Amino acid sequence: MKTSFWARRIDTPIFSRVSLGSVVLTLAAVAAIFLVPMAIDNAYSMRIAQQIAFYTIAAIGLNVVVGYQGQVSLGHGGLFAVGAYASALLATQGGVPVWIAFVLAAGVAGGVGALLALPTLRAKGPYLAMVTIAFSIIVFVVAQSWTDVTRGPEGIKNIPGPEWFGTQIRQLRTFRPFGDSGPTISGAVAYFWIVALAALLVQLLTNNLLTGRWGRTINAVRQSEIAAETIGVSVYRWKVGAFTLSAVLAGLSGAFFAHQDGYIVSDTFTFNKSVELLVFVILGGAFTFNKSVELLVFVILGGARTLFGPLVGSTVLVILPEFLKTLSEYPFVPAWAKPILEHYLLFYGALLILALITMPEGIAGALKRLPGVARLLPSVPLPATRAVTALAPSELRNGATRPILVADDIKMYFGGLKAVDGVTLDVHPGKIQGLIGPNGSGKSTLVNVLTGVYRPTGGQVRLGDAILDNLSPHSIAALGVTRTFQNIQLFKDLTVLENVLVGYHLRMRYGFVDQMLRTRRYVREESAYRQRAMDLLSFLDIAHLATAEAQSLPYGLQRLVEIARALALGPSVLILDEPAAGINASEIGQVSEVIRRVRDAGVTILVIEHHMDLVMGVSDHVAALDRGQKIAEGTPAEIQANDRVIEAYLGDPNMFSLSVAEAAEVAVAEATEEAEAVTHAVLER
Amino acid sequence: MDVGELVASFFRVLPQALVSGLALGSVYALIAQGYYVTFTTTETLNFAQGEFLMVGALTSFSLLVLAGLPYLVAVVAVILLMVLMGIAVERVAIRPLRQLLSVGWILSTVGVSVILRQFAEIYWGREQKRVPSIFGDTPLYIANTGIFPQELFIILASLLTMAALLFFLKRSTFGKALQAVAFNPAAAGLMGINVRQMVVVAYVISSILAGIAGVLIAPVIFAHAEMGALLGLKAFAAAIIGGIENPVGILVVGIGLGIAEFIVASYNASFRDAVTFLLLILILAWRPQGLFQRVTAEKV
Numbered sequence: 001m002k003t004s005f006w007a008r009r010i011d012t013p014i015f016s017r018v019s020l021g022s023v024v025l026t027l028a029a030v031a032a033i034f035l036v037p038m039a040i041d042n043a044y045s046m047r048i049a050q051q052i053a054f055y056t057i058a059a060i061g062l063n064v065v066v067g068y069q070g071q072v073s074l075g076h077g078g079l080f081a082v083g084a085y086a087s088a089l090l091a092t093q094g095g096v097p098v099w100i101a102f103v104l105a106a107g108v109a110g111g112v113g114a115l116l117a118l119p120t121l122r123a124k125g126p127y128l129a130m131v132t133i134a135f136s137i138i139v140f141v142v143a144q145s146w147t148d149v150t151r152g153p154e155g156i157k158n159i160p161g162p163e164w165f166g167t168q169i170r171q172l173r174t175f176r177p178f179g180d181s182g183p184t185i186s187g188a189v190a191y192f193w194i195v196a197l198a199a200l201l202v203q204l205l206t207n208n209l210l211t212g213r214w215g216r217t218i219n220a221v222r223q224s225e226i227a228a229e230t231i232g233v234s235v236y237r238w239k240v241g242a243f244t245l246s247a248v249l250a251g252l253s254g255a256f257f258a259h260q261d262g263y264i265v266s267d268t269f270t271f272n273k274s275v276e277l278l279v280f281v282i283l284g285g286a287f288t289f290n291k292s293v294e295l296l297v298f299v300i301l302g303g304a305r306t307l308f309g310p311l312v313g314s315t316v317l318v319i320l321p322e323f324l325k326t327l328s329e330y331p332f333v334p335a336w337a338k339p340i341l342e343h344y345l346l347f348y349g350a351l352l353i354l355a356l357i358t359m360p361e362g363i364a365g366a367l368k369r370l371p372g373v374a375r376l377l378p379s380v381p382l383p384a385t386r387a388v389t390a391l392a393p394s395e396l397r398n399g400a401t402r403p404i405l406v407a408d409d410i411k412m413y414f415g416g417l418k419a420v421d422g423v424t425l426d427v428h429p430g431k432i433q434g435l436i437g438p439n440g441s442g443k444s445t446l447v448n449v450l451t452g453v454y455r456p457t458g459g460q461v462r463l464g465d466a467i468l469d470n471l472s473p474h475s476i477a478a479l480g481v482t483r484t485f486q487n488i489q490l491f492k493d494l495t496v497l498e499n500v501l502v503g504y505h506l507r508m509r510y511g512f513v514d515q516m517l518r519t520r521r522y523v524r525e526e527s528a529y530r531q532r533a534m535d536l537l538s539f540l541d542i543a544h545l546a547t548a549e550a551q552s553l554p555y556g557l558q559r560l561v562e563i564a565r566a567l568a569l570g571p572s573v574l575i576l577d578e579p580a581a582g583i584n585a586s587e588i589g590q591v592s593e594v595i596r597r598v599r600d601a602g603v604t605i606l607v608i609e610h611h612m613d614l615v616m617g618v619s620d621h622v623a624a625l626d627r628g629q630k631i632a633e634g635t636p637a638e639i640q641a642n643d644r645v646i647e648a649y650l651g652d653p654n655m656f657s658l659s660v661a662e663a664a665e666v667a668v669a670e671a672t673e674e675a676e677a678v679t680h681a682v683l684e685r
Numbered sequence: 686m687d688v689g690e691l692v693a694s695f696f697r698v699l700p701q702a703l704v705s706g707l708a709l710g711s712v713y714a715l716i717a718q719g720y721y722v723t724f725t726t727t728e729t730l731n732f733a734q735g736e737f738l739m740v741g742a743l744t745s746f747s748l749l750v751l752a753g754l755p756y757l758v759a760v761v762a763v764i765l766l767m768v769l770m771g772i773a774v775e776r777v778a779i780r781p782l783r784q785l786l787s788v789g790w791i792l793s794t795v796g797v798s799v800i801l802r803q804f805a806e807i808y809w810g811r812e813q814k815r816v817p818s819i820f821g822d823t824p825l826y827i828a829n830t831g832i833f834p835q836e837l838f839i840i841l842a843s844l845l846t847m848a849a850l851l852f853f854l855k856r857s858t859f860g861k862a863l864q865a866v867a868f869n870p871a872a873a874g875l876m877g878i879n880v881r882q883m884v885v886v887a888y889v890i891s892s893i894l895a896g897i898a899g900v901l902i903a904p905v906i907f908a909h910a911e912m913g914a915l916l917g918l919k920a921f922a923a924a925i926i927g928g929i930e931n932p933v934g935i936l937v938v939g940i941g942l943g944i945a946e947f948i949v950a951s952y953n954a955s956f957r958d959a960v961t962f963l964l965l966i967l968i969l970a971w972r973p974q975g976l977f978q979r980v981t982a983e984k985v
Contacts, residue, residue, distance in 0.1 A: 072788045074795065119970030126730060129791050130921050131969050134962035137918070141959045339807050346807070349799030356793050357781045 046188035053195040054256035059310030061249025070222035075132030078139035083109040083254025098162040109251020117243040155265035212515035227489035229473035232506035383531040388538040391601035402429035403464025411458035419445040421628035434619030441625040480572035492551035500533040503568025556587030580611040700830040702947035708836035710943020711843040716920035719891030725867040726887040733798035735917020741899025742908040771892030805910035818904035922965040
């Protein structure tokens with residue numbers, strides 16, 4: 001795709017490598033924020049404009065959690081209330097200047113958000129949704145009943161506005177912001193300027209964050225927590241971090257709300273507030289994830305690769321109730337319809353369901369799909385494709401001292417079931433170790449123990465001198481042991497290149513601030529790692545797929561992408577869990593070739609496999625499991641000739657010559673039999 | 686207040702809390718059985734369950750008070766309405782979204798709850814409706830503890846309903862098919878069980894339970910548009926504390942929560958609602974999958 005004029009990238013004094021379109025748009029937005037209200041200066045429109053601005057801030061934050069990170073929070077109304085009360089109390093009781101109260105309130109809400117997230121974010125789906133509902137109800141009860149502090153339904157009155165050179169900015173006051181000779185504006189306009197500029201800043205910084213490593217990582221966590229862990233992402237920490245960030249923004253939004261009218265009452269913060277915020281995000285396009293959602297205007301000018309769903313949603317939904325109110329005053333509206341129009345939440349609810357069903361990517365996402373729009377979106381240029389036949393030394397960790405991975409007398413019991421019962425296995429550096437065994441022999445369980453997914457009932461896992469068996473998967477990944485999965489666990493919505501980039505998570509050094517501000521360090525490192533990721537893909541002969549969406553690829557290629565992502569970690573040991581499962585015969589050749597090539601690059605490999613051609617072809621050494629115990633070990637030839645292996649695992653020596661299709665048939669037949677047995681058991685109970 | 690006084694006051698409030706708590710708690714349990722039925726079959730549940738209860742309660746107001754219909758007719762009408770609403774919620778909010786997003790159904794059923802609340806405000810108004818009990822409002826006194834006949838009726842009727850539900854699930858072929866779907870939808874499908882239909886049935890059962898709970902509780906706590914949210918949520922707390930796959934656990938915990946709430950309320954009325962939710966957050970912090978839920982290792 002040809003890069004359009006507006007998508008060209010330039011360096012600005014603040015942000016590096018931003019597209020020309022986004023610079024122009026940002027300047028246009030600033031100009032519009034300042035000029036448009038001066039033209040239409042009336043208190044009613046300004047109030048609505050202020051609301052759009054501060055709800056956008058909250059919605060952007062909620063979008064991080066719901067849209068990117070995939071957790072439902074119905075507690076953000078509570079965090080919004082915490083921000084509102086914190087700011088109001090600091091300004092009225094604490095005598096804190098309002099500007100500082102804004103910042104402190106955001107911090108307080110962030111703190112409360114973190115306190116809520118720390119114990120509860122291990123819960124998922126409906127559990128988390130319920131916890132967050134409970135939180136917003138508790139906040140409401142506290143606001144309602146702790147009257148000594150919150151004044152309850154009576155409300156906190158006379159909350160001061162922020163000061164502009166000693167003059168308070170209030171809705172009804174007029175003043176001259178640019179000196180005595182400048183224009184006269186109302187306090188409503190001035191307050192809008194403050195809130196809108198804050199919203200713009202939040203939008204820009206969050207956009208930067210979501211398009212860099214931070215955004216990639218929370219995207220990855222949403223799509224596969226376990227895969228994210230095995231390439232070194234501490235899923236829990238990232239979830240808490242994302243939730244805290246969104247709490248900060250909810251709090252800031254609430255603070256702006258509190259100082260808007262200078263009056264807050266507890267009745268404002270019912271549970272409905274949380275639902276409202278959620279609808280803003282959904283309708284605006286929370287589910288437009290990584291493919292980026294661009295607001296129509298930004299899209300047309302080819303602006304930044306950003307997410308403007310929250311802005312669209314807040315705008316539409318703040319205006320909607322006002323529109324309905326106006327509508328109900330027209331004579332053609334029948335009397336029975338008037339009470340319906342007053343209940344704008346009814347429309348929110350209906351829009352929520354409608355949007356979820358008909359346009360899961362929201363308005364902004366739908367706009368993006370308009371013909372011709374995609375061409376205008378900026379895209380980061382693809383790194384050059386180079387012929388790569390060997391892995392660069394920088395891709396491998398631990399250099400020459402490659403440690404041995406030892407499973408020492410591993411036991412893994414599930415209740416009475418001894419899935420693995422005292423297996424000892426040495427995986428020697430620089431070799432390919434094969435592991436075979438019939439269904440249920442404990443192979444996958446052993447892999448899960450080695451990679452920290454399960455904590456073993458007994459025994460020890462060591463990598464050199466390091467003991468692994470009490471570590472979490474991400475810590476084990478940090479030490480250099482990673483894996484692929486039997487049921488492929490790619491980050492489906494990300495491109496192939498982005499999948500590999502997530503694999504570099506632990507190696508990238510630029511931080512939170514670097515990304516938000518698009519520093520040169522961020523730009524340098526990001527482009528360097530994009531090139532490295534590209535080279536890694538070239539090494540596996542899949543560079544031509546770099547921009548493909550991972551889920552669009554055939555199974556065999558997905559396996560290779562998974563291997564590329566694992567290699568990005570720079571593993572000393574790579575564990576391949578059934579790399580040939582579900583792929584065709586020609587792809588098996590390709591996978592075998594890749595496994596050898598990775599070994600030759602100096603990575604130790606443990607390959608768990610059913611497919612005999614593959615495992616016997618590539619392995620330097622093979623171990624066989626049966627019923628949780630190791631029954632044989634040796635060279636491929638020795639194993640093939642071993643009586644116990646033939647008897648226990650193969651039953652029929654002809655199994656060696658079964659084609660993939662035949663093996664698949666056997667597997668399907670087994671699965672069906674198993675399923676039928678289970679169903680019968682239930683029905684007869 | 687010294688310890689002796691505290692203990693004395695505790696025993697003063699206990700009998701009344703036991704009686705009223707038992708009634709309220711059995712309603713929680715009844716609602717929560719609805720979560721159990723849909724969650725085990727589909728791993729989804731209706732976040733509008735409380736609002737279904739509210740619609741049931743307000744409908745019973747319309748039929749009993751406004752239309753003056755006999756009690757049994759009203760109950761049957763509410764159940765029929767719930768059947769329709771159960772089918773509708775599955776069709777609109779669950780089926781289209783189960784595959785799409787893991788959280789889509791949560792959002793859509795929350796949307797349903799918002800719509801129902803607003804609809805109720807429009808149709809029935811904001812004010813609280815008094816639904817008279819068919820057993821009258823004269824409390825019976827047993828050893829100085831007052832109990833309304835309606836409370837006794839609630840306890841009896843919800844226990845019977847739950848017994849019938851469990852009997853249906855464990856004994857009938859239909860119930861077994863439902864359990865088979867819960868255990869393994871793919872295998873159940875292979876066995877010729879119509880999985881889709883079972884999901885609808887689960888939602889219908891869940892809705893009927895909410896409707897019955899609404900009819901039962903309306904004479905005790907006034908019916909109004911906002912009544913459902915808290916009841917639905919507390920029932921969910923009962924479900925996860927008791928174990929969402931364990932109907933007996935749900936019953937025990939539901940009743941326990943009802944009693945605990947009345948004990949707390951007799952000391953500080955405004956803290957009454959907060960206590961359940963604090964408990965909910967603490968328990969989920971400790972056991973993210975609920976107290977009695979098996980910790981299922983994700984197969985990878």
